[in-house]
Amino acid sequence: MTILDGPELADAHPVSREAISREAISREAISREWPGSGHRTGAHTGAHAAPATSAGPSAPANDEWISLLSSPGPGHAEALAGLHQLLLRAARHQVSVMSAQTAGIGEVRRQELIGQAADEAMVAVLGKLASFEGRSRFTTWAYKFGILHAAVEVRRSLWRNREVALELLPEPAAVGHSPEQLAEAADFSEAVSNAIAVELTAHQRQVVMALVVDEVPIDVLADRLGTNRNALYKTLHDARGRLRRHLQDTGYLDETAKGVIP
Amino acid sequence: MNSPQRKLSPDQAHRLTLEAEPWLSCDDCFDQIDFFAERVVSGGFIGMPALRAHLIGCSACGEEARSLVQLLAADDGVDPAPSLRRLSDG
Numbered sequence: 001m002t003i004l005d006g007p008e009l010a011d012a013h014p015v016s017r018e019a020i021s022r023e024a025i026s027r028e029a030i031s032r033e034w035p036g037s038g039h040r041t042g043a044h045t046g047a048h049a050a051p052a053t054s055a056g057p058s059a060p061a062n063d064e065w066i067s068l069l070s071s072p073g074p075g076h077a078e079a080l081a082g083l084h085q086l087l088l089r090a091a092r093h094q095v096s097v098m099s100a101q102t103a104g105i106g107e108v109r110r111q112e113l114i115g116q117a118a119d120e121a122m123v124a125v126l127g128k129l130a131s132f133e134g135r136s137r138f139t140t141w142a143y144k145f146g147i148l149h150a151a152v153e154v155r156r157s158l159w160r161n162r163e164v165a166l167e168l169l170p171e172p173a174a175v176g177h178s179p180e181q182l183a184e185a186a187d188f189s190e191a192v193s194n195a196i197a198v199e200l201t202a203h204q205r206q207v208v209m210a211l212v213v214d215e216v217p218i219d220v221l222a223d224r225l226g227t228n229r230n231a232l233y234k235t236l237h238d239a240r241g242r243l244r245r246h247l248q249d250t251g252y253l254d255e256t257a258k259g260v261i262p
Numbered sequence: 263m264n265s266p267q268r269k270l271s272p273d274q275a276h277r278l279t280l281e282a283e284p285w286l287s288c289d290d291c292f293d294q295i296d297f298f299a300e301r302v303v304s305g306g307f308i309g310m311p312a313l314r315a316h317l318i319g320c321s322a323c324g325e326e327a328r329s330l331v332q333l334l335a336a337d338d339g340v341d342p343a344p345s346l347r348r349l350s351d352g
């Protein structure tokens with residue numbers, strides 16, 4: 001089984017701004033070649049049925065999807081339309097599971113986000129068809145692109161006009177434990193805070209505070225810092241390692257502990 | 263060079279010190295998340311410890327994985343709750 005490496009997937013990943021701009025260009029081209037898409041032109045009534053747009057017992061085989069999508073010919077347009085319906089379903093689902101966060105967005109913008117995410121995911125999926133290895137159903141493989149693009153679109157939209165203010169941190173709310181547990185947790189929190197100050201580089205500090213404390217979405221922080229999700233997660237992971245080693249050395253963490261549960 | 267120390271909640275301190283091992287990148291997570299999600303929903307053996315650790319350590323990938331599992335459960339016409347429990351039980 002081949003495990004793809006990071007760079008091979010960069011084009012599919014919306015945290016790559018370069019990839020997005022390439023997608024934006026080719027999205028227009030695809031929409032012109034896309035006569036069967038209900039999203040753009042309404043129901044299609046061609047001679048060839050599109051593959052089913054959910055993974056039920058009657059869903060087409062993976063190789064049927066790949067074959068129809070890969071080359072022009074009978075059923076190609078319908079397969080494109082079927083794929084776009086899958087991606088719309090995934091994007092709509094993602095926006096709906098983030099509804100608590102998108103309450104203030106408004107229905108028109110929400111529908112725009114769904115359509116935009118599905119279009120971008122369409123370009124990404126078509127660009128990565130050759131990498132599909134059939135380890136899952138094709139529909140599941142396609143869904144993940146729709147979900148990813150929709151999630152990133154929502155996060156970016158919510159933070160578009162928000163500053164990433166690293167020094168503004170609300171006082172944490174007390175958790176409902178016994179006085180002893182509260183004191184212990186406060187002690188540990190203070191030790192983590194000290195470790196951040198003495199163990200982390202300025203960049204690591206900025207990244208962990210933004211991601212974990214201020215809860216800035218990773219894709220939004222990547223945009224602001226001109227980097228990508230992968231690189232930021234690596235920074236977070238390395239910083240966690242440094243903090244853990246420091247806390248183990250100073251007796252605040254057991255070496256076998258997976259993380260302290262307050 | 264050090265910025266002033268900021269007060270952390272117990273939950274923040276916990277999330278700052280998660281182990282999230284073995285290492286897996288976000289790109290590799292994305293590559294594997296489709297067949298991982300199908301395993302979760304099928305209720306069979308899941309394995310894939312690095313991916314599970316990543317989903318705990320990376321909130322964005324974790325959020326998207328939960329969403330994919332919910333969508334697959336909806337396609338299968340089954341309650342997503344048991345699958346989501348399997349996902350978070352580790």
Ligand SMILES: [Zn+2]
Nearest residue numbers: 233288320323
């Ligand atoms: Zn990730």
